Amino acid sequence: MRIVQKFGGTSVGTIARIRCTADIVEAELARGHQVAVVVSAMSGETNRLIGLATEMDEFPCEREMDALVATGEQVSAALLAIELRRRGIAAFSYTGGQAGVVTSGDYKRARIRDIRSDHLQLQLQAGEVPVVTGFQGIDEHGNITTLGRGGSDTSAVALAVAVNADVCDIYTDVDGIYTTDPRIVSAARKMDRIDYEEMLEFASLGAKVLQTRSVELAMRYNMPIHLRSSFRDVPGTLVTKEDDMMERAAISGVAYNRDEAKITILGIPDHPGIAANVFGPVADAGINVDVIVQNVSEQGYTDITFTVPRGDYHATMEIMRGLCSSIEARDVQGDAGVAKVSVIGVGMRSHAGVAKTMFDTLAAEGVNIQMITTSEIKITVVIEEKYVELAVRALHTAFGLDA
Amino acid sequence: MRIVQKFGGTSVGTIARIRCTADIVEAELARGHQVAVVVSAMSGETNRLIGLATEMDEFPCEREMDALVATGEQVSAALLAIELRRRGIAAFSYTGGQAGVVTSGDYKRARIRDIRSDHLQLQLQAGEVPVVTGFQGIDEHGNITTLGRGGSDTSAVALAVAVNADVCDIYTDVDGIYTTDPRIVSAARKMDRIDYEEMLEFASLGAKVLQTRSVELAMRYNMPIHLRSSFRDVPGTLVTKEDDMMERAAISGVAYNRDEAKITILGIPDHPGIAANVFGPVADAGINVDVIVQNVSEQGYTDITFTVPRGDYHATMEIMRGLCSSIEARDVQGDAGVAKVSVIGVGMRSHAGVAKTMFDTLAAEGVNIQMITTSEIKITVVIEEKYVELAVRALHTAFGLDA
Numbered sequence: 001m002r003i004v005q006k007f008g009g010t011s012v013g014t015i016a017r018i019r020c021t022a023d024i025v026e027a028e029l030a031r032g033h034q035v036a037v038v039v040s041a042m043s044g045e046t047n048r049l050i051g052l053a054t055e056m057d058e059f060p061c062e063r064e065m066d067a068l069v070a071t072g073e074q075v076s077a078a079l080l081a082i083e084l085r086r087r088g089i090a091a092f093s094y095t096g097g098q099a100g101v102v103t104s105g106d107y108k109r110a111r112i113r114d115i116r117s118d119h120l121q122l123q124l125q126a127g128e129v130p131v132v133t134g135f136q137g138i139d140e141h142g143n144i145t146t147l148g149r150g151g152s153d154t155s156a157v158a159l160a161v162a163v164n165a166d167v168c169d170i171y172t173d174v175d176g177i178y179t180t181d182p183r184i185v186s187a188a189r190k191m192d193r194i195d196y197e198e199m200l201e202f203a204s205l206g207a208k209v210l211q212t213r214s215v216e217l218a219m220r221y222n223m224p225i226h227l228r229s230s231f232r233d234v235p236g237t238l239v240t241k242e243d244d245m246m247e248r249a250a251i252s253g254v255a256y257n258r259d260e261a262k263i264t265i266l267g268i269p270d271h272p273g274i275a276a277n278v279f280g281p282v283a284d285a286g287i288n289v290d291v292i293v294q295n296v297s298e299q300g301y302t303d304i305t306f307t308v309p310r311g312d313y314h315a316t317m318e319i320m321r322g323l324c325s326s327i328e329a330r331d332v333q334g335d336a337g338v339a340k341v342s343v344i345g346v347g348m349r350s351h352a353g354v355a356k357t358m359f360d361t362l363a364a365e366g367v368n369i370q371m372i373t374t375s376e377i378k379i380t381v382v383i384e385e386k387y388v389e390l391a392v393r394a395l396h397t398a399f400g401l402d403a
Numbered sequence: 404m405r406i407v408q409k410f411g412g413t414s415v416g417t418i419a420r421i422r423c424t425a426d427i428v429e430a431e432l433a434r435g436h437q438v439a440v441v442v443s444a445m446s447g448e449t450n451r452l453i454g455l456a457t458e459m460d461e462f463p464c465e466r467e468m469d470a471l472v473a474t475g476e477q478v479s480a481a482l483l484a485i486e487l488r489r490r491g492i493a494a495f496s497y498t499g500g501q502a503g504v505v506t507s508g509d510y511k512r513a514r515i516r517d518i519r520s521d522h523l524q525l526q527l528q529a530g531e532v533p534v535v536t537g538f539q540g541i542d543e544h545g546n547i548t549t550l551g552r553g554g555s556d557t558s559a560v561a562l563a564v565a566v567n568a569d570v571c572d573i574y575t576d577v578d579g580i581y582t583t584d585p586r587i588v589s590a591a592r593k594m595d596r597i598d599y600e601e602m603l604e605f606a607s608l609g610a611k612v613l614q615t616r617s618v619e620l621a622m623r624y625n626m627p628i629h630l631r632s633s634f635r636d637v638p639g640t641l642v643t644k645e646d647d648m649m650e651r652a653a654i655s656g657v658a659y660n661r662d663e664a665k666i667t668i669l670g671i672p673d674h675p676g677i678a679a680n681v682f683g684p685v686a687d688a689g690i691n692v693d694v695i696v697q698n699v700s701e702q703g704y705t706d707i708t709f710t711v712p713r714g715d716y717h718a719t720m721e722i723m724r725g726l727c728s729s730i731e732a733r734d735v736q737g738d739a740g741v742a743k744v745s746v747i748g749v750g751m752r753s754h755a756g757v758a759k760t761m762f763d764t765l766a767a768e769g770v771n772i773q774m775i776t777t778s779e780i781k782i783t784v785v786i787e788e789k790y791v792e793l794a795v796r797a798l799h800t801a802f803g804l805d806a
Contacts, residue, residue: 015458049478053485055418061488067496068481071474075452078471082456085464093470097500098545142501 001166002034002124006134006156009043011171011230012076022083024171024230025129029089034124036163037091038134038156039080041072062107066136066146070096073133073152081131091129094120096144099130100162101137101155103145110145112137112154115162124163132159153214161221167238168218168225172209175229176237177202179401180254184389187402191252192235195242198252199225201344201378205255215239242346250351251399254392257340258385260290261313262370263306263320267330270302277327278304281319287312291340291373291382301330305371307382310336338370339388342380343395355379361398367391405437405527405568409537409559412446414574414633415479425486427574427633428532432492437527439566440494441537441559442483444475465510469539469549473499476536476555484534494532497523499547502533503565504540504558506548513548515540515557518565527566535562556617564624570641571621571628575612578632579640580605582804583657587795590805594655595638598645598749601655602628604781608658608745618642645749653754654802657795660743661788663693664716665773666709666723670733673705680730681707684722690715694743694776694785704733708774710785713739741773742791745783746798758782764801770794 005028011021028035049069053060060068077093084091096103100116120130134152139145147154153170160168175190177199182188194202196219203212209227218225218239228236268274275294282289292306308316313336320332348354358379362369367390371382383391396402408431414424431438452472456463463471480496487494499506503519523533537555542548550557556573563571578593580602585591597605599622606615612630621628621642631639671677678697685692695709711719716739723735751757761782765772770793774785786794799805 015455018459052418052478052482056421056482056485057489060485061494064481064484064488064494064496067498068478068485071477074474074477075455075471078467079455079459081467082459082463082471085467086460091464091467093467095470095547098547144498144501 004160013043045072096136097138103137105139117162153211171230250347251345261336339385407563416446443555448475499539500541506540508542520565556614574633653750654748664739742788
């Protein structure tokens with residue numbers, strides 16, 4: 001097998017952790033696999049470098065920021081290669097540029113355009129181990145670029161696609177994706193497999209184990225991601241496409257997010273452009289709106305309700321109160337004590353009645369649903385925050401997810 | 404004027420020092436000059452990185468060491484560029500590879516082969532400021548290489564040659580080269596100018612302000628080096644070729660080195676190959692032999708005396724005692740309490756009697772000369788260490804160097 005392994009900052013954070021990481025690389029080589037490695041910066045290093053730059057200038061030049069922080073991965077890649085060499089493994093560290101990672105020229109948020117990986121492929125065939133800096137590349141003019149924080153996952157998947165790997169192993173401090181938060185539901189189970197789209201939904205709901213971009217990329221090229229623990233050599237969760245999966249249940253898991261606030265604008269005269277009028281100023285303030293629901297309230301008037309991260313609640317309320325008169329709304333109401341609970345599963349496409357089961361279950365528990373929003377593979381409800389544990393446990397049981 | 408400026412580790416060692424360095428760059432731009440900058444790593448950073456690597460592996464892979472330590476200059480170059488940008492100066496940091504510095508593939512001791520500087524020249528013409536990492540380049544395969552410690556001076560001179568600069572300004576914590584050590588001779592004067600060859604002699608005698616390699620390179624391409632203080636905006640010492648200088652005195656300065664030990668092998672049967680027999684084992688032990696004098700002692704026998712750094716005295720004596728019987732020498736004697744005093748000057752080529760003045764002066768002070776060695780522009784004597792100050796002061800006065 002040809003494997004691209006990705007190790008995050010904690011896996012290369014100290015000399016001792018780098019040795020553990022080298023153990024993992026060595027073990028896969030011993031199993032006869034070809035291995036390329038993608039590493040993040042040593043944990044804390046990127047923040048140290050950003051600290052130096054912002055001490056220099058509050059808004060440092062973005063080109064120079066990228067050149068600066070890109071050194072973080074170069075250090076950890078070289079150190080891991082040194083350790084692998086010490087063990088007699090022919091390892092070679094590469095910067096993004098050296099590895100042929102060509103990106104757009106958007107500093108701090110570059111997108112990978114191409115990986116010119118001929119050389120790396122020859123190395124892999126020869127049993128050598130390229131150790132590539134994650135998170136970075138060069139643009140077409142040779143300037144150093146970075147993909148944005150957490151971009152190392154994306155680097156790893158892109159490299160796996162480029163060298164035609166069989167799987168991209170992403171090592172992390174959790175051992176996989178669970179049907180729900182084990183802290184709330186002790187019967188939560190680690191999933192052996194999960195569909196790309198489900199993974200995206202879990203990720204967007206705050207499962208911080210995988211960067212959304214990397215999952216999208218893996219989905220586009222059908223590259224399996226094996227999300228696994230860097231502490232225990234056991235299978236984790238394989239993120240792959242639905243077709244590869246056996247017949248399955250309607251729902252894969254239950255996710256939740258407490259970090260929500262709800263705002264309702266009442267009695268807006270209903271004409272084209274009101275949504276833009278409402279959400280334009282919010283977007284301008286850099287606030288991410290999540291769930292949006294619009295209802296007709298009475299003849300010619302509408303209500304709009306939406307959620308924002310709880311930390312942005314007061315700023316958003318202020319913007320809305322300021323808008324009220326200009327959009328001729330009757331009133332603005334808000335509630336910073338709500339939460340989101342979702343059931344997720346590609347199986348719901350072929351299983352009728354998922355929504356009904358969800359709503360019946362919550363009703364039976366006396367949980368009032370404030371908002372509902374659905375996608376093809378997800379149903380999300382907004383509820384009072386105090387009901388989160390109750391709702392998650394009930395849904396986990398109702399959809400047959402308990403171990 | 405087109406200027407390449409080089410700043411060492413202390414000049415970029417802190418945020419405050421980087422701001423002072425930016426002041427210097429800005430001042431030269433304000434005078435209408437074109438400026439390219441070469442920087443070392445922040446002081447301490449290279450040692451920190453080497454420490455990480457040797458903690459990983461006592462003898463870390465050299466390729467990876469170079470990739471690792473090269474990040475040091477990348478950080479300082481980016482930080483200086485950030486500060487210049489903050490001031491509205493169009494600065495761009497470049498790694499050695501980005502700046503087109505192509506070297507041999509000898510990791511840790513690479514030699515610069517070429518600088519493909521077309522792009523940098525266009526930038527200079529446009530009034531932009533390239534900030535180039537010193538000490539590093541890439542080999543023909545794109546691997547990161549370093550020039551060896553202190554190689555930043557060499558990078559700066561090579562860049563100055565490549566972009567056809569008028570001068571290479573090397574900023575340091577001293578304000579130039581003195582006629583002798585001001586701690587010994589209060590009348591010592593800063594030299595306005597010094598010839599390349601003289602500079603090489605001063606450097607080989609322990610004037611640590613300039614790397615020998617950088618002076619050799621400047622001499623080959625006739626690139627003036629302006630050695631100057633990063634703390635005071637005053638002229639320093641211009642290192643240039645003899646032809647550019649006005650008529651001058653016989654002697655430019657007096658140098659000394661206390662770190663010497665003397666070893667004499669007596670009564671060696673005189674036949675071809677004895678020097679190789681004596682010095683081969685010393686070189687094998689990694690000991691640098693400095694002054695060597697061989698005299699005929701009596702018919703068919705010879706004595707050899709040489710100096711080594713004082714720290715290598717005991718090791719060398721042991722090697723010599725071990726050799727004694729195999730080379731049929733009569734005896735080995737040593738003295739760890741000697742010092743070297745030199746008078747240096749390209750002017751001595753056209754001034755007769757320099758040696759006579761030197762020997763007369765030392766004789767008048769009662770200083771016994773133990774060894775003499777000469778080059779075209781230098782006369783060196785080995786004397787008892789306790790006479791160093793006396794000898795240096797007397798020679799400084801005798802050759803008319805007192806201010």
